[in-house]
Amino acid sequence: MQLLYLGILLALSSFCSSLDNGLVRTPPMGWMTWERYRCNIDCKTDPQNCIGEKLIKDIADKMSDSGWRELGYVYISIDDCWSLKNRDSKGRLQPDPERFPSGIKALADYIHARGLKLGIYADLGTYTCGGYPGTTLDTIQIDAETFASWEVDMLKFDGCYSNSSEKALGYPKMSQALNATGRPILYSCSWPAYEGGLPPKVNYTLLGSICNMWRNYDDIQDSWDSVLSIMEWFAANQDILQSAAGPGRWNDPDMLITGDFGLSYEQSKSQLAIWAILAAPLIMSNDLRTISEEAKELLQNRLLIYIDQDSLGKQGKRVAKVNPLEVWMRELVDEQYAVAVLNKGTDGFPKRFFMSLADLNITKCALGYKVYDVFEQEFLGNVKPETQIQMNINPTGVFMLFVRPASNRFHPL
């Protein structure tokens, strides 16, 4: 019975074919400029924070010497506003020489020397969203070749200044052009976000076969409201989105803003918990040079990362709403589960909540289960499916459990 069940799971999870470049069998992790640094090109008065090689190298240094790389945070990605406003005499995109004096290839070398990977940004359209040269259908090939010649490892391909028919041609065409370079390049497509994120306008079967990840919905901003609206959209459309995701092909609810200005400690936990339930890419946009110890600890939580990076690659869902609480759950390999109880309330004292594993239909293991508190990184004990587990959940915070069969000897902490 157990074997049969596993067999069905395997069959289900391999049902959708994904972009065959061998990349991101688990969600990518790393860092990206956009949410925090936007289109700040003012290196004269803001040299620490402008989009340029100094910022990227500073962050690369931190990622390699402060424990980030070892945990899987390896992509460092430059978003919009890196290029000059014109192409060179051969029609190629070129970095702004004042902000990237060594060029992108040298920057890639610097990053590779630290065991990290470099991401870059382009936009399918006449201009990028920030007004820099776009990639039109006739420049897709030369741009893919340019990025490969610089030894870039990831491309975010945005969609400002093109219409739906151009996108329908351009996104697959860039996928083929990247493949033709022979260099495995993680391909992140903003396409669905420009088409409302849902069928029939978005074909997730097609998307999964040409892109490694994609933005489905609005850009994240540095606020709890923004995080809430993204969570709500992902929950409202979870059946469609769950089947779109899997190894090599991920929905992207956008960057992590832990360590920035807009989220409290509790809210940071909530974003991280729900992103891990969603099998989301963990791409930070913050300042690793000045990040607080508290925010760093949250982002470096091993159990949270273990959950996000689960090899089954199955996106979780919101399974219950008991206003103001919501229960979110993700099935992991080997009969393991992650459960997050979110308190959306903004009033009063921590909400008490009692729940058993049986309430979640986690009942298969006769010997019971081991449960862990993810954020306290603490083993809570062995429970039977019927055992009532008590949780106290702070306003705008979350209680996150990791659950595994009692017979499973491996200790995750």
Ligand SMILES: *[C@@H]1O[C@H](CO)[C@@H](O)[C@H](O)[C@H]1NC(C)=O
């Ligand atoms: C290109 O696509 C082929 C066929 O899907 C695949 O086998 C190969 O690994 C891909 N190469 C790169 C560099 O993505």
Ligand SMILES: *[C@@H]1O[C@H](CO)[C@@H](O)[C@H](O)[C@H]1NC(C)=O
């Ligand atoms: C999309 O843009 C292209 C190029 O500008 C144009 O030829 C085409 O008619 C447009 N299609 C739609 C549906 O607007």
Ligand SMILES: *[C@@H]1O[C@H](CO)[C@@H](O)[C@H](O)[C@H]1NC(C)=O
């Ligand atoms: C979606 O794309 C796939 C793969 O290209 C194709 O087989 C399928 O017919 C498309 N579905 C719809 C509804 O257009």
Ligand SMILES: *[C@@H]1O[C@H](CO)[C@@H](O)[C@H](O)[C@H]1NC(C)=O
């Ligand atoms: C548990 O199973 C019951 C009966 O099939 C179903 O109604 C309920 O939604 C399930 N609960 C969860 C959390 O999956």
